[in-house]
Amino acid sequence: MEALYIILTAFCIALSCGTLGSFLILRKMAMVGDAISHSVLPGIVIAFLISGSRNNIPMLIGAAVVGVLTTVLIELLHKKARLQEDASIGVTFTWLFAIGVILISAFTGQVDLDQECVLYGEIAYVPLDLIITESGISLGPRALWISGGMALLVLVFVRVGYKALVITTFNPDYAKALGISTLIWHFIFMGLVSLTTVISFESVGAILVVALLIAPPAAAYLLTGQLKKMLFYTSIISLLISVGGYALATWLNGSIAGAMATVAGILFAGAYAIYTLKLKGRGKPSLSKSSS
């Protein structure tokens, strides 16, 4: 049962991350996603200090706002301070992450977070924190409910906003010309990415979220040229990662999150192999690259 809880939670997280990650990599914002996943740390610590709990939903949202502010800060450093973009990303997230770690050290007694947890989460402890009704019936782990809700939210969002997401990703200028606000969609999207990283944080940590955001969609992207299929493959890969990651971690007696990232890497390698074989079969690289 415990294994099932862990795998299900992992799957919900991987599914939310992978679905949003598909659009993230198509928007060429993978590293902004990386930056967000680091810089929500001070938000989480402060939220924790104020509320004394990690699973309070308003606090999760508050922490997610910090993530969105990161994108604004990167933009400001780039546009106003005229710092080149890659450096703006690097300076911003390291700074915010450092603040987070310092806060954790300063309030060790009050914050139930430690540096290791920040890096690779504690998904193994998910089954320990159960929601129990007043009559004493267990409703399952709290983290499973939250990540399940998140996955549902992400799926509904992508289903409803599919057209807007596609057009603002593929050709933002054209979207603007049609009168569709790229800015609003950008912020809604980044807000969800940020919320997902915050929610995934305690289970898989700051950096392995990035593996779940990027690796499954990157693998799926190599396998297909259709967005809907890419999203479908991403969800299959997410499932494989959750099951495979749990098995690998049990076998090696190591971190589940680390094992999930490892499995994601292995699956990506597989997708890459298929991709190169296909290219060789076709005899030449994709036309668009050779002609442009």
Next chain:
Amino acid sequence: MDKLLEFLSFQDPNVRVVAFGTIFLGMSAATVGTFAFLRKRSLVGDAVAHAILPGIAIAFMLFQTKNPFVLMSGALVSGWLAMLLIEHLSKSTKLKPDTSIGLVLSVFFGVGILLLTSIQHSGAGNQAGLDQFLFGKAAAMTQNDLLAYGIVALILLITVALFFKEFKLLSFNPAFAEASGLPVKRLQFILSTITVLAISIGIQSVGVVLMAALLITPAATARPWTENLLMMMVLAGLAGGFSGLVGSFISFTAPNMPTGPWIVMCLSFLALFSLFLAPKKGILARIQQQRQNRKKILSENLLKAFYHLRENNPETDTFSNLQLLRKRHFSQSEYQTALSRLRRNFYIMPKGEKWQLSEKGYEEAKRVVRLHRLWEMYLTERMRLKADHIHPNAETIEHIITPEIEAQLLRELDYPETDPHQSPIPYPRN
């Protein structure tokens, strides 16, 4: 204060090792990082730092030792592998560079975490301390470590000194470097190698996660201050070294505070400080420049008002506030700003309730009006704008034309006598 003195006296050998170690690591990472920054490879550096983790874990598993050279070799191999992989993925697949970087970064790191946790749980003694690679272990640095990292840092600096010119060309103008027959591939190899080396020793002080800051932030700090590469490296090195010192001091006074994050904090503040305050390129300097522009425009506009009044009644050079404000609209504060600036330059002098235009002021006013009318000529003659469209443009450009551009304008237009509205163009007295 006592603490600071105690720290700075470096009496305690432990303090000495930690302080010199962090300074040293900070400086060498900053020096090498300058190239990564200029080549827009900051985030590749970040990825390599993360990717070093599995190398260290595997090296430890194979040799069961924490010898810095052994671990560093592991780090070097996996860092290099990561760098090649990033390049290969973005070149030979449809994945974009950001995806390749993020992918390699997170997967390598994940493998590293898996191995590291596995080692820890296996309880094979002697493993303690490996996790310190995550956030750095400056405070636990030993004399032996210092020696090892010192040697590496020295090699880095010597390499940079030897290939300074080549690296410079490679960073600023890779296409030209290629064309001028430099062995670009080999140079890139050397540069990448020293970058990986700098990262693999730098993580001792700040850890893999924050290593990017040690690499990029000093360069970002130095960039607004200079256009000279050597100067930039020196400044970056100083920022890196100083932050190392501050970080080790803070963990000396508050032992439960982590050194690495404080080094990064200090670096970030230096960077913000210089992005705000650097002369010319800083945000404040630019705001200042804009304010100067605004004042210049206001006072020149007021001067023009004097000129136009005088043009209409040549018998006087003294005008009242009312006359001036009727000639051109200014808000109260704008009017005061412009007046005081003109007075300070002795362009105008108070005369009772009125203002008298000085000879110097008259010449200056003539200059502004001349530029306005010259530019209107230029707009109609060269840019084919209709006469009813040129005024707003000339209102702006009159304030920006320098004497050199004025001379060029005069030559190109062949010293015209009147502007397109048939107003005379005033020339200096001789």
Next chain:
Amino acid sequence: MRWVVKFESLKMEINTPALEVHNLTASYNRKPVLWDIDFQLPQGQLIGIVGPNGSGKTTLLKSIMGLMEPDSGYVNLFGKKLDDVRERVSYVPQRESVDWDFPASVFEVVQMGRYRKSNLFRRMSTVDREITTRSLEKVNMLEYARRQISQLSGGQQQRVFIARSLAQQADIYLMDEPFVGVDAATEESILALLTEMKEQGKTVVIVHHDLQTAYEYFDWIVLLNTRLVAAGPKDEVFTSDLLQEAYGGRLTVLSRIGDLIAKKDFPLRESAFKEKEGRGDG
């Protein structure tokens, strides 16, 4: 009586310029690349915006489409602001401005021409699908409808963009370099299509860099080189004097002043900070 009124308003509608650009100044990286551009274009013509590389053609198109904030000046389409006539305006960006590795089929991309703010959350109707299909037919791409866009040649990509634009069923089409990377046969068929659109009363504005073909292709020509050199029927514009002026190099004084403006952060219009005159109105 009612008929007369209707006729009058119709006549007015026809006489309104399709596009008016008023005193437009626009900068890229704070350096002005368009200076006080001022011209009007009639409806129902095939119009070329022509000028050397870096003369601000794309910037002009982007400013017209509201994709860049101009420093001064404004643009009217059919006598109105863009927001009021968006349904009547279609834009074809440069082919290179998007990533053709994006996972989408030809049909999906062309269907984007049917996207509106109002139907963003609805399914595409059968009418929309029909219009999409017909647009693909017009550019001879129907057989490729299911193909991945990453597998198209340059000319096919260009035709997909034009089909998407057709699917908008607009009255004015602004196209950025639709002939770049296109083989001769495709170029000819695209031109035939554009001419056909013109004959149906549409206005087609093309950014075009090739001086050789410009005279042959267009009825009207806008000659641009950071400033407006000329705009009018092609015979008036295509004179050796004007061409020499547009292609005979940059105006040095102008680019020196542009550099100074960028370097010193100079405001391009005093009104930008002095008076709230409303930048949109001049």
